[in-house]
Amino acid sequence: MSETVEKIESRLQQRYTAGFTTDIESDMIRPGLDEEIVAMISAKKNEPEWLLEWRLKAYRHWLTMKAPNWAHLDVPAVDFQAIHYYASPKQKNRPKSLDEVDPKLLETFDKLGVPLHERARLAGVAVDAVFDSVSVGTTFQKELEEAGVIFCPMSEAVQKHPDLVRQYLGTVVPHTDNFFAALNSAVFSDGSFVYVPKDTVCPMELSTYFRINARDTGQFERTLIVAEPGSKVSYLEGCTAPMRDENQLHAAVVELVALEQAQIKYSTVQNWYPGDENGKGGIYNFVTKRGDCRGDDSRISWTQVETGSAITWKYPSCIMRGDRSAGEFYSVALTHNHQQADTGTKMIHLGKDSTSKIISKGISAGKSNNSYRGLVRVAKKADNVRNYTQCDSLLIGKTCGAHTFPYIESANAGAKIEHEATTSRIGEDQLFYCRSRGLDEEEAVALIVDGFCKEVFKELPMEFAVEAKALLEISLEGSVG
């Protein structure tokens, strides 16, 4: 019996396979945050004057704000002056091709299974790899250019497509939106820029892989996706960080703009370091993600699998501004050990005949707390709106918590809103059935959890669905017995 416990314990210790550190020299600016730091980040990126002004405005606004405390989270105070807001692997210039990228970096991404090099062709996914504060390489750029699609790091987009960036940056998540969005607006460094021209179906999946490596840093990427009328794009993101005893901050902003009849599908598999079994270390993941269905008949779909981070504060949202526009949110959030998650979505219906669907699955194990927080708001002039929300929680163990806080606000008599939520544990009968078919307890739990999450997994692109399923199994190791 004790041998089994030991085995589980040792597997638990090893369960975060992306926790290694890459020994690479970093170019870091001094820790702390002030106007000089903001100007230094802007100078590093060789940004135009308007963007520096935009950052400074955000920084000054951030100084007037307080960190949000309404979430069902116990967030220790973050010392914003102790963080390095810019760190990049030392290299003379941004490499022109992947052949010029430091082999150590390529090795890192290879170890993480990110198809940057020769495997890229087989995978058929265009990848932008972000290491600390900079993008180290983007694949398939030429092929995408032929199709008219722009897929590049944000810093490159600022140089090459300043008009497009200026037109859309901050229009979905303004710098005044919230504390962490203001912080990100002041200090953001890289992230991806995607522009899909009119009536273009992006020929391949686009993907960004975020890696925090340097100590005492945060990652503050900003992603902007613009889909012109009639276009279609699918974007995936993944993220990991080394295992460290200190907490590190990740405060990203993602803005999506879908014009008439455009479709954006945004998928995330979030595997930031969650901290050890005693709750030491891990990433604080405070992210603002919002999509604006600006045109009629547009559609934005968020799919997320959240297994990492010590604390997650994240609400990917959709504003259905256009008539007949649609928003979707599919989420699996798993917390284990001392992890805390307060995540969900906002569906704001402004357009007539707009629809939204929310499927959220929360799994709590160990001593973790997992909350779904959602808002469905129907504006007065949004006639004939439809919303369906299903929000299920699964508890594994006696010391965890599962919570649901849905806000539903309707100001239009024609709206039809339905919300369902359940909380339960894995049934003895389900376990017994699986075990009687020869599965051990952990396999049985993994199988049941996989079934519980199926509705969300089927929304993920195939490669990600496989990864998500494997990630969930690893994350649940040691949660039973």
Added chain:
Amino acid sequence: MSALAQTLMPEAQACADDYEATRKVGLQRLMQHGFPDQKTEAWKYTPLRVLEQRETQTEPRTMGEPAALPAWPVAGTLLHFDHGILQCDPGELAEGLTLMPADPKALEQRDFDALYGGREGAFSWLNLARFDHAWHLQVSGEHTVIMATTTTDAFSADVHPRIRIEVLPGARLTLLQDQTDAGQGLVNMNCEIDVAEGAQVEHVLCCKNHESVWVQRTDVDIHKAAEYRVVAFDRGGRLTRHDLTMRLREGTAHGEIDGLVVMDGHQHVDWHTEIVHCTGHTNSREAFRMLAGGTSVGVFNGRIHIFPDADDSHSDLNTANLLLSDQARVNIKPELEIYSEEVTASHGATIGQLDDRSLFYMRSRGLSEAESLALLKYGFAAEPLMQIQTPAIRDWALEQLKEAL
């Protein structure tokens, strides 16, 4: 200090009596936390502008003849609070009912911080600071009690009635609470109900408010093998806020809440209910419906909270809401906060309008549009009232519903 605090702060009027220490605690907490604003989560949909714009009198009260009372569907012992003052003689109650002033020492020892919290509980702290009398009603045997709360046209004061009802082991109580107002004051009522082992309580709460601001808090504790069932029928008011907390304290306790709110005109009704499973082997159920017409605003916040180790607890909450006009609004928030594994908890919520197909069906059977609408609304609204166990009270409530629709 906010304008509201200046109007309602009682420092100058604090009475020097046996409850002085308790009142002091209430006052201190109120000073410390202040009144809620729209940044206070529990009050985000309920602004207090109406109250802020009024100048309620603290002393002296406008007193005269008590308001006339309607006929009740059942015979029972009447406790009549007019302008917050109990009108009956405590010595004249039926055998098995004992009405007395609350024990000052017991009040002093209560942990009100755990009960009322911070700013969100400001009106409860205000009640504690400002009550005239704190009553304690003990019930043994089987009784029907009618608790009527009224005000007259001349009412422009703020009053803070307070009563604790202790239903002793094995007792059975049918409590019909009927509330109506006239005038333009503030009624800030606090009611505690303790249902002891094996006791059963059927509580019917009927409110029909007008221009007064009505804030009411009801805390219910349910003990071993005890049952508490409440059916609330709220016909709206200018600004009404109800906080109903039901705590299942011991194993095999059972609690049910059924609620119906019918609103129209400029009414604003806010219901916050909380079901707390403090221990395992407890069951609860809640069903709440709102019909919002005119420019009314309805708020419903229903929360199920299951403590750690409260295994084998089962709870279900369902809320259905109808918007009957283009100007009405409904804001709902059904919450689950679960810390125990071996439980089942669920909630469902819908907001919609009357079904066009049903309307068409009725019209095709020869009913006028008005008749069809009334029938559909009645069908939707009657269900919570059908849960009233006492037939006479149920029929009376259904009659009132017909009148309201």
